[in-house]
Amino acid sequence: MSIDLPDVADTTGQAAAEDRQAAVEPKQPSMVLRRFLENKLAILGLLLFLAMAVFCFLGPLVYHTDQIHTRLSEQTLPPGPGHPLGTDQVGYDELGRLMVGGQTSIEIALGAALVAVVLGVVWGTVAGYFGGVIDSFMMRIVDSVMSIPALFLLMFLATMFRPSVLMLILVLGLLAWLAPARLVRGETLSLRSREYVQAVRVMGGRAPRIIFRHLVPNVLGTIVVNATFQVADAILAIAAISFLGLGIPPPAANWGGMLSDGLNYTYSGFWWLIYPSGIAIIITVLSFNLIGDGLRDAVGLRAHRRL
Amino acid sequence: MLRLRTLPLVAAATAALVVATACTGQHAKPGPVGTPSEGGTATFAESAGSKPDYIFPMMTPIHQSIANIEQFNRLSYRSLYWIGKDDQPVIDPSLSLAKDAVYSKGDTSVSVTLNDYNWSDGKPVTTRDVEFWINLFRANKSAAAGYIPGEFPDNIKKFTAVNDKTFTLDLTGAYSPQWFNYNELAQIAPIPQHVWDKTSATSAIGNFDRSDTTAKQVYKFLDSQATNTSTYGKNPLWQTVDGPWILSEYRADGYSVFIPNKAYSGPNKPHLDKFIEQPFTSESTELNVIRSGKTIDYGYLPVQEVSQQNTLKNAGYTIAPWKSWGTNFTVLNFNQPTAGPLIKQLYIRQAMQSLVNQQAYVNGPLRGTGSVNAGPVEISNFVTSYDSNMTLPYNPQKATALLTAHGWTVTPNGTTTCASPGTGASQCGAGIAAGTKLQFNLEYSSGVVTLDQEMQAMKSDFSAAGISLNLNQAPFNTVLADAAPCKPGASKCTWQIINWGGGWIYGINPYPSGDQLFQSGAGSNYGGFSNPKSDALISAAVHTADPAALPAVANDLANQVPVLWMPAELYRISAVSNRLAGVNTKQSPILSLTPEDWQITK
Numbered sequence: 001m002s003i004d005l006p007d008v009a010d011t012t013g014q015a016a017a018e019d020r021q022a023a024v025e026p027k028q029p030s031m032v033l034r035r036f037l038e039n040k041l042a043i044l045g046l047l048l049f050l051a052m053a054v055f056c057f058l059g060p061l062v063y064h065t066d067q068i069h070t071r072l073s074e075q076t077l078p079p080g081p082g083h084p085l086g087t088d089q090v091g092y093d094e095l096g097r098l099m100v101g102g103q104t105s106i107e108i109a110l111g112a113a114l115v116a117v118v119l120g121v122v123w124g125t126v127a128g129y130f131g132g133v134i135d136s137f138m139m140r141i142v143d144s145v146m147s148i149p150a151l152f153l154l155m156f157l158a159t160m161f162r163p164s165v166l167m168l169i170l171v172l173g174l175l176a177w178l179a180p181a182r183l184v185r186g187e188t189l190s191l192r193s194r195e196y197v198q199a200v201r202v203m204g205g206r207a208p209r210i211i212f213r214h215l216v217p218n219v220l221g222t223i224v225v226n227a228t229f230q231v232a233d234a235i236l237a238i239a240a241i242s243f244l245g246l247g248i249p250p251p252a253a254n255w256g257g258m259l260s261d262g263l264n265y266t267y268s269g270f271w272w273l274i275y276p277s278g279i280a281i282i283i284t285v286l287s288f289n290l291i292g293d294g295l296r297d298a299v300g301l302r303a304h305r306r307l
Numbered sequence: 308m309l310r311l312r313t314l315p316l317v318a319a320a321t322a323a324l325v326v327a328t329a330c331t332g333q334h335a336k337p338g339p340v341g342t343p344s345e346g347g348t349a350t351f352a353e354s355a356g357s358k359p360d361y362i363f364p365m366m367t368p369i370h371q372s373i374a375n376i377e378q379f380n381r382l383s384y385r386s387l388y389w390i391g392k393d394d395q396p397v398i399d400p401s402l403s404l405a406k407d408a409v410y411s412k413g414d415t416s417v418s419v420t421l422n423d424y425n426w427s428d429g430k431p432v433t434t435r436d437v438e439f440w441i442n443l444f445r446a447n448k449s450a451a452a453g454y455i456p457g458e459f460p461d462n463i464k465k466f467t468a469v470n471d472k473t474f475t476l477d478l479t480g481a482y483s484p485q486w487f488n489y490n491e492l493a494q495i496a497p498i499p500q501h502v503w504d505k506t507s508a509t510s511a512i513g514n515f516d517r518s519d520t521t522a523k524q525v526y527k528f529l530d531s532q533a534t535n536t537s538t539y540g541k542n543p544l545w546q547t548v549d550g551p552w553i554l555s556e557y558r559a560d561g562y563s564v565f566i567p568n569k570a571y572s573g574p575n576k577p578h579l580d581k582f583i584e585q586p587f588t589s590e591s592t593e594l595n596v597i598r599s600g601k602t603i604d605y606g607y608l609p610v611q612e613v614s615q616q617n618t619l620k621n622a623g624y625t626i627a628p629w630k631s632w633g634t635n636f637t638v639l640n641f642n643q644p645t646a647g648p649l650i651k652q653l654y655i656r657q658a659m660q661s662l663v664n665q666q667a668y669v670n671g672p673l674r675g676t677g678s679v680n681a682g683p684v685e686i687s688n689f690v691t692s693y694d695s696n697m698t699l700p701y702n703p704q705k706a707t708a709l710l711t712a713h714g715w716t717v718t719p720n721g722t723t724t725c726a727s728p729g730t731g732a733s734q735c736g737a738g739i740a741a742g743t744k745l746q747f748n749l750e751y752s753s754g755v756v757t758l759d760q761e762m763q764a765m766k767s768d769f770s771a772a773g774i775s776l777n778l779n780q781a782p783f784n785t786v787l788a789d790a791a792p793c794k795p796g797a798s799k800c801t802w803q804i805i806n807w808g809g810g811w812i813y814g815i816n817p818y819p820s821g822d823q824l825f826q827s828g829a830g831s832n833y834g835g836f837s838n839p840k841s842d843a844l845i846s847a848a849v850h851t852a853d854p855a856a857l858p859a860v861a862n863d864l865a866n867q868v869p870v871l872w873m874p875a876e877l878y879r880i881s882a883v884s885n886r887l888a889g890v891n892t893k894q895s896p897i898l899s900l901t902p903e904d905w906q907i908t909k
Binding site: 068069070072073075089090091162163246249250251261263264265266267268269 | 589590591594598609611612614615618664667668670671672720753756759760762763764766767768770777778779780
C-alpha cells in the first residue's frame with residue numbers, strides 16, 4: 001500500500017505557521033452572504049422554510065389539538081368550525097396533525113442531512129487526501145453501496161427495526177452520505193495540491209490536522225449546498241417509506257405518512273387529507289432547493305472571483 | 308381453521324351502504340353479459356399485502372393462511388370433504404373426494420369410501436394416498452398447524468385400507484360424527500404417494516412414510532421444496548395434482564399463474580386457459596388497477612372507498628359482499644418473557660377487553676358496518692346468544708377498577724404501574740414485580756386501512772387506563788411469521804400482541820369448537836393460552852353431540868379472553884367483472900375459490 005503524501009513531525013512553531021497560512025486563505029463569508037441575499041429566489045426559499053418551521057414548531061403553542069387520542073366519531077370531517085382543515089381518518093384535527101407531522105419530517109430530514117454530510121465529508125476528504133490504494137478502496141465501497149437501490153435498503157431496514165425518529169435519521173443518513181463523499185473527494189483531490197496544503201505539509205503538519213483544519217473548511221461551501229439538497233431528498237424519502245407503511249408508527253405523524261393515508265381516500269373526495277400534507281412537502285422541499293441553488297450560486301461566484 | 312387475512316370491509320350491518328343492496332340479492336345484478344366461451348384468462352386480486360408462499364398441503368403455523376390454503380393450495384389439492392355450499396359452512400358432496408362417512412361401534416369407528424378421482428398423471432387417488440397424508444402428519448405432528456394434542460392423529464387407533472377406495476379409522480373413543488366429519492376428516496387431503504414418498508430429489512419412491520423415522524425425512528424434503536418458492540412453476544413435485552389447476556408460474560411477490568389440469572376427474576372441468584392471482588401492496592393500489600381497466604376480473608372495493616361502488620358498476624363490475632365464517636381477534640402471547648406474566652393474569656386480560664370499543668370500530672373504521680363480536684363463535688345456529696354475565700363489553704371504568712383492585716396505580720394517559728406485587732387477591736399477580744409497567748408491543752399488518760385505524764383507536768382507548776401499546780406495522784407475511792407460537796420460557800420469543808388482520812375463519816374445521824385455537828398445546832394456539840376448565844369444556848364439545856356444549860365453550864372463552872375479541876367484519880366487498888360468467892356471488896364462507904366454474908363471455 002502506498003501513501004502519496006507521508007506525514008512528518010508536527011511542532012508548536014510549525015502549527016502556528018500553518019495557522020497563519022490558513023488564515024490567509026480567502027474565506028470571504030460576507031461576500032457569500034451578500035451574494036446569497038441578492039438572490040431573490042434564495043430569499044424566497046429561506047422565507048418559506050422559516051415559515052414552515054414556525055408553523056410546525058411554534059404553531060402547536062397557539063393552536064392546541066389532541067394528537068394522541070383518536071376520535072372515531074369525528075373521522076374524515078370536512079373543513080369547518082373547530083377543524084379548519086377537517087379531521088383525518090381517525091378523527092385527529094388535520095391542521096394540528098400537519099404541525100406535528102411537520103416537526104417529525106423536518107427533524108428527520110435535518111438530522112439525516114447532518115449525518116450524511118458529516119460522514120460524507122470525512123470519508124471524501126480522507127480518500128481524496130491520501131489517494132492511491134486507500135482512495136481506490138474507499139471509493140469502491142462507495143460505488144458498491146451506491147449500486148444497491150436505496151428504497152430496497154430502506155424497506156429492508158424498516159422491517160428489521162422498529163421505526164423511530166432516531167432510526168430513520170440514521171438509516172436515511174447512512175444511505176445519503178455517498179453523494180457528498182464523492183463530491184468532497186473530488187474537491188479534495190484538487191485542494192490537496194494547493195500551495196497552502198503543501199506548505200503545511202512541509203512544516204510538518206499531520207494528516208488529521210491538514211484534513212480537518214485546512215481541507216474540510218474549504219469544501220464546506222460545496223457541502224452546505226449539497227446538504228440543502230440532502231434535506232429535500234430526506235423529506236421525500238420519509239414520504240416514500242411512509243407511503244409503504246414503514247414509517248414511524250402512530251400516534252406519531254409525518255407528512256409522508258399523512259399523504260399516504262389520505263391517498264386511501266382519493267376517490268372519496270376527501271381532499272383535505274391529501275392536499276395539505278402534499279403542499280407542505282412541496283413547499284419544504286422547494287424551499288431547500290431554492291436555498292441550495294442560492295448557496296451554490298453564491299459559493300460559485302466566490303470561487304470565480306478568487307480565480 | 309385458518310388465519311384470515313381480511314380486508315375488513317363493510318360487514319354485517321351492510322344495510323346502510325352498498326352492501327345493503329347486495330344482501331337483498333341485488334348483488335347478482337347486472338351479472339355477466341355475453342355468451343360464455345372456452346379459453347381466456349381470468350385474474351383474481353390477492354388481498355393487499357398478502358401472498359401465497361407455501362404449496363405443500365400440510366401447513367405449518369407460519370404458513371397457515373387463506374392465501375396459502377383456500378386460495379392457492381386448494382386449487383390443486385382437494386380434501387376428503389369440501390366445505391362450503393354457496394355461502395353456507397356445510398359439506399358440499401359434489402366437490403368432495405369422498406362419499407359420506409359411515410360411523411359404527413358407538414361412533415368409535417368410521418368408514419370412508421373415496422370417489423373416483425385421478426391424479427393429473429392418470430393414476431387413481433387411492434386409500435394409499437390418504438394413508439400417506441396421515442402417516443406424514445402423524446410423524447411430524449409437532450410441526451403441523453392443525454395438530455391438537457389428543458386429537459388427530461392421536462385419536463386414531465388404527466388405519467385400515469379395506470381396498471383402494473375404502474378405509475376405516477378405529478378411534479380411541481366416541482366422537483361427535485358432526486365434529487369428526489367437519490374438523491378431522493375434512494382436513495385430510497390425499498397426496499400423491501407414488502410421486503412424493505421420497506427423502507430427497509434423487510431418491511427412489513418407497514414406503515418411507517410407514518416408518519416414523521423416514522416419514523420425518525420425507526416431510527423434511529417436501530417442506531424444503533415447498534419453502535423454495537423460486538422452483539414452484541417447474542418443480543415436478545407440484546405438477547402432480549388431483550385438483551382442477553396446476554401452478555405453472557410463480558413470482559416472489561406472489562404473482563401466480565395456474566393452468567388447467569387436463570386430466571382433472573372432478574365434476575367441473577376448467578374452462579379458462581389461465582387463472583392468475585395478482586398481488587397488491589395496498590388496497591388503494593388494487594382499486595387504482597381495477598378502475599383503470601380490465602386487468603382484474605375478480606377484485607374488491609376497499610371500505611373507505613365504498614362510495615365508488617357506482618363507478619365500478621358503471622365500469623362493468625358486479626358488487627358482492629363476501630362474508631366469512633369465523634371470528635375476529637387480536638392475539639395475546641402468554642409465553643413472552645416480559646409480557647407473559649401480565650397476560651396470564653385474567654383480570655388484566657379482562658381489563659384490556661373492556662377497553663376494546665368494538666362499537667366505535669364498527670361505526671368508525673368499518674363505516675357503520677360490521678358487528679360486535681363477544682367471543683369465538685358468531686351468533687349463528689351453533690350459538691344463538693351469549694350470556695351477558697360472561698361477555699366483556701366496552702367499559703373503561705370497569706377496566707380501571709379491575710386494575711386498581713389488583714394493586715396497580717392507574718395513570719390515565721400515562722403508564723400504569725404495579726404498586727402491590729404478590730400473589731394475593733388484591734395484588735398484581737405472579738411474576739409481576741413492583742413498578743412493572745403495563746405496556747405492550749403490538750405488531751399488526753400493514754396495507755389494510757381499517758386495521759390500521761382500529762389499532763390506532765385501540766392504543767388511544769387503552770391509554771384511558773394507562774395501558775401503553777407500542778404500535779408497529781409489518782407486511783402480512785412478516786406478521787404471520789412473527790406470530791409463531793412460543794414455548795413457555797422461550798428466550799427468543801419476542802412478539803407480545805399481534806393482529807394479522809381479520810382473525811380466523813373456521814375453514815377446514817368449520818365446527819367452531821375452539822379446540823384448534825384455544826385448547827392447551829393446540830398447533831394454532833398462537834398465544835399459548837391454557838386453562839383446564841376451558842380444555843374440559845372444549846373436550847365436551849368435541850366428544851358429545853350435546854347442543855349446550857358449544858355455547859358453554861363460547862361463553863367461557865368470551866370471559867377468559869384468551870385473545871382480545873374484535874368486531875366481526877366482511878372479508879371483502881368483491882367486484883366481479885361482468886365479462887366473467889360462472890362466479891357464484893354467494894361466495895364461499897371459508898374463502899375458497901372455484902375458478903374452474905368461471906368462463907369469459909364474448
